[in-house]
Amino acid sequence: MNDVIAIDGPAASGKSSVARALAARLGWNFVNSGAVYRAFTWAVLQNGTDPADESAVEAVAGELEVTGGLEDGESWVAARGARLGPELDAPETNRAVSLVARVPVIRERAVEQLRGHAMSGPLVMEGRDIGTVVFPDAPWKFYIDASEEVRQSRRAAQGLVDQVAERDRVDSSRKTAPLAVADGAVVIDSSNLDINGVVAAILDHMRAGGFVAAGEAGA
Numbered sequence: 001m002n003d004v005i006a007i008d009g010p011a012a013s014g015k016s017s018v019a020r021a022l023a024a025r026l027g028w029n030f031v032n033s034g035a036v037y038r039a040f041t042w043a044v045l046q047n048g049t050d051p052a053d054e055s056a057v058e059a060v061a062g063e064l065e066v067t068g069g070l071e072d073g074e075s076w077v078a079a080r081g082a083r084l085g086p087e088l089d090a091p092e093t094n095r096a097v098s099l100v101a102r103v104p105v106i107r108e109r110a111v112e113q114l115r116g117h118a119m120s121g122p123l124v125m126e127g128r129d130i131g132t133v134v135f136p137d138a139p140w141k142f143y144i145d146a147s148e149e150v151r152q153s154r155r156a157a158q159g160l161v162d163q164v165a166e167r168d169r170v171d172s173s174r175k176t177a178p179l180a181v182a183d184g185a186v187v188i189d190s191s192n193l194d195i196n197g198v199v200a201a202i203l204d205h206m207r208a209g210g211f212v213a214a215g216e217a218g219a
């Protein structure tokens with residue numbers, strides 16, 4: 001398996017932007033694991049299945065054609081043979097995604113797909129259970145937090161309708177792979193930091209732990 005940096009945290013904590021910037025800096029792949037759960041959610045909604053009905057979601061899970069891969073250093077997801085884009089962040093997807101993501105069989109499929117990305121090269125993956133479940137042996141684990149007010153206003157600034165607090169409640173209280181700080185993870189509060197500030201904090205921790213980036217060798 002290649003090197004993995006696992007980044008977890010609550011909704012709108014900035015982890016996606018941070019993970020993308022960090023991956024670009026290192027020349028590693030970037031994987032947004034939430035997109036996989038969003039793709040499953042979109043497929044559930046297209047299917048006409050009620051996302052709040054856990055057994056109904058479980059019953060159709062095996063038929064949902066959700067695939068993914070890497071291109072130009074970033075992960076992509078597809079459902080029913082078509083790559084997904086803006087529909088992943090649609091208000092109806094935001095409303096339903098935590099409900100679909102709590103279903104164990106959906107999580108099994110997502111985790112399998114996500115682990116596969118580590119065969120292609122070193123990567124930065126962000127989500128809710130990357131350091132706890134997907135890559136518990138990852139050498140580098142971070143948990144990025146921010147106050148609820150800051151997170152809500154970040155989403156609003158993106159022009160997105162998102163029930164951040166409600167998603168956190170469901171994501172943290174579910175039975176399977178709840179949002180939690182992984183053993184050994186470094187917690188970074190991003191409330192008063194911009195993206196570069198968080199990336200710098202992550203790289204400082206890694207360098208202090210003996211990490212030398214390929215481009216930085218001998219520097």
Ligand code: DC
Nearest residue numbers: 033034037097098101127128129167
């Ligand atoms: O990171 P995001 O906001 O795009 O994630 C959307 C939802 O997907 C999140 O509310 C819960 C679920 N999710 C998850 O359960 N596990 C992950 N590793 C990533 C996301």
